[in-house]
Amino acid sequence: PAPADAPALFALVDANRATLAPWLPWVDATRSAADSLAFIEASLAARQQGSQYDWLIRVDGQLAGVCGLHSVSAANRRACVGYWLGQAFVGQGVLQAALALLCAQAFGPLQLQRLVIDPALANQRSVAVAERAGFRFEGVLRQHLWLQGQAHDAACYSLLAIEWAARQPAQP
Numbered sequence: 001p002a003p004a005d006a007p008a009l010f011a012l013v014d015a016n017r018a019t020l021a022p023w024l025p026w027v028d029a030t031r032s033a034a035d036s037l038a039f040i041e042a043s044l045a046a047r048q049q050g051s052q053y054d055w056l057i058r059v060d061g062q063l064a065g066v067c068g069l070h071s072v073s074a075a076n077r078r079a080c081v082g083y084w085l086g087q088a089f090v091g092q093g094v095l096q097a098a099l100a101l102l103c104a105q106a107f108g109p110l111q112l113q114r115l116v117i118d119p120a121l122a123n124q125r126s127v128a129v130a131e132r133a134g135f136r137f138e139g140v141l142r143q144h145l146w147l148q149g150q151a152h153d154a155a156c157y158s159l160l161a162i163e164w165a166a167r168q169p170a171q172p
Contacts, residue, residue, distance in 0.1 A: 001044075001056050001066070006037035008063045009056070016086045023123045024084060025147055043068070050074055053105070057085065057098045064089040067098045069106060069115070078114040079106060083129070090125070099133045107161045114161070118154040120145050130157040134167060 001009065010033040013020065021027040030036060046052035054068035065085035072079040081102065085095055106112045117135050119126035131137070135157035143151035 001040045001054055003037055003040055005056060005063070006040055007033045009033075009040070009066075010036035012063050012065070012086050016084075019087050020084055022148060023120055023126065025145075053079075053110070055098070055102065057083075057089075057094060059089055059092075059094055064094055065098075067095070067102050069102065069110075069112075072110075072112075076114075077112050078116065079110075079112055081115050081117045083126075095129055096132055099129070103133075103159065103164055107164045112161065115159045117157045118144060119157075120147060121153040121155050127155050127157075130155070133159070134163070135159045136163070 010030065013027060013030050013036065017027060026039075030039070043052060043054040047054070051072050052068065052070045053072065054066055056063060057065040057067055063086075065083065067081070067083040069079040070082055081099070083095055083099065089095075103115065106115055115135070117126075117130040117133075118141060119130065121127070121140060136159065138156040138158055141154040141156050144154035145152045
């Protein structure tokens, strides 16, 4: 993302507030394009430090959502995966394509060994995304997320570099 993306990013969040807010704690605090700009600036600074990598998801040039790596530990070669899409783009394979590109970066140039997705257990759409992307269910993280003023259990899914590599087509 670039600072110039802030107005479009805020507009997408604002238009999808009702579907995003139950699962993403930052949505309620995103009240203006200035808040989206602050996210972008923090993301760019974190990228320089190697602690977070965010990418905008675009479909035919239109902003559709965001995916990224956060809580990156270079020492332990692992990161957590986060993602969201505007409702108009759900169910079209957009997120699966974005996650494939994210995994290619994580296991390629970034040389990570483990990725984790930890959606709220009740967020069936996000759980389905993790499963379709080939992440393996490891268990339930009790009261792992704080959403809408309450503790929620999370599902823990992981994907290892060797699992990702085994799924890639053989190179000639």
